[in-house]
Every structure is written in C-alpha cells, then in structure tokens.
Amino acid sequence: MPWDQSYPAPFPESFGHTRRCIGPQISQVTLQTTEGTAYWTFLGVLPETSVWNYVRGHVTTAGAGTQVAEVAIATTPSVPCRSNQTVTCLWASGNVSDLKSSTVTFANNVAAAVTVPAGVPIWAGIRTAHTGGAEPTLRGMALDLGQGELLQTAASGVLTAGQTYAGVITASVATGQGIWLKLTVD
Numbered sequence: 001m002p003w004d005q006s007y008p009a010p011f012p013e014s015f016g017h018t019r020r021c022i023g024p025q026i027s028q029v030t031l032q033t034t035e036g037t038a039y040w041t042f043l044g045v046l047p048e049t050s051v052w053n054y055v056r057g058h059v060t061t062a063g064a065g066t067q068v069a070e071v072a073i074a075t076t077p078s079v080p081c082r083s084n085q086t087v088t089c090l091w092a093s094g095n096v097s098d099l100k101s102s103t104v105t106f107a108n109n110v111a112a113a114v115t116v117p118a119g120v121p122i123w124a125g126i127r128t129a130h131t132g133g134a135e136p137t138l139r140g141m142a143l144d145l146g147q148g149e150l151l152q153t154a155a156s157g158v159l160t161a162g163q164t165y166a167g168v169i170t171a172s173v174a175t176g177q178g179i180w181l182k183l184t185v186d
Helices: none
Strands: 029-032 038-045 050-052 054-061 069-075 085-093 104-107 114-116 121-128 137-141 150-153 164-169 182-184
Touching (some): 029 054, 054 069, 085 114
Antiparallel strands (some): 029 137, 038 121, 050 114, 069 085, 069 121, 085 164
16 A cells, blocks of 8 residues: 655554554653643554554653543644644543553553544653652653654643644753653554
C-alpha cells in the first residue's frame, strides 16, 4: 500500500500486518512530572484507519499521595512543524493504573477503542496532579531539537475528550523534555 512520504514513514511492520503498537523507541532519560502539566508525545501518521485501546508508559520513581492522572489520545492540525500547536483530545481517561510504584508500566485500565482515521497526526498525552505528595518520575524523551514532537501544556486542567489544549514546544535539553508514551491494541 503506498503511503504519503511527507512525514513520517510508516513502521515497516504496517505493510500486510495488523499494527499492535505505535510509539518511539525506548529512551534512557527520565522526567519528574510537574503537577497539572500535560505532556504530549507525537507517535506518527498512519496510512490506514486504526483503532487504539491503551496509552502506555513507564514509572521510574513512584509518585506519592492520592493519585490523580489522566491519559489521552489526541491529534493536531499538522505533523510536528517546529512551532506550537493546538492539541485536540480525541479520548481521555482518569482510570489509570498505579503511578505510585516504581519500575512499573502504566496504562489506562479500560480499553479506549478509539478509531483514528488514516493520515491524521496521532499523539498520546498524560497529566498528573497527585495530591498530598510528590509527582511520579516517568521514562522520558529528550533532544526534540525544536521539532515539536514533544509538547507541553502547563496548568492544563483535567484532560477531557473534545477539549483543545495549547501545546508548547519546550527547550531542547539532554535530560527529560517529554514523556515516553506508546499506543497499543492490547
């Protein structure tokens, strides 16, 4: 199946196979999340309509206090374009597995079943706002180099389907700049 070569190339396993996962390769950096900040990670543009169930990431240092967190599947008007973008939340859930244990994978607890049309930029997001304790440290991404593949929304409020958020490019640093997130079917 031919694909639009403008950005980015589809994953090789997409040709003739059912896609099970989409996201960046694992990163060795971490990021201490900031209370109330939404972190958006660009995952790609697929040549086919796809259905996604889980937003997954990895806790490196546990959060404390009462857990408040949401994960989201979102889109933007264009692929990363070296500028800030409006992020539109297609789906979000506050039903997220444990962020108060170290070295565990987290995900939404109930399948999302979100259909994303072909050719649409796909993003995953997370926001934490633990009360009475520290925010978790998550596996991070770094060195976006101003491309806009990692966006943040400070004081975003609860992530909600249908809402839009101002995604802002952050300064490129070798330490954590964004959160490592994936979408999976199961």
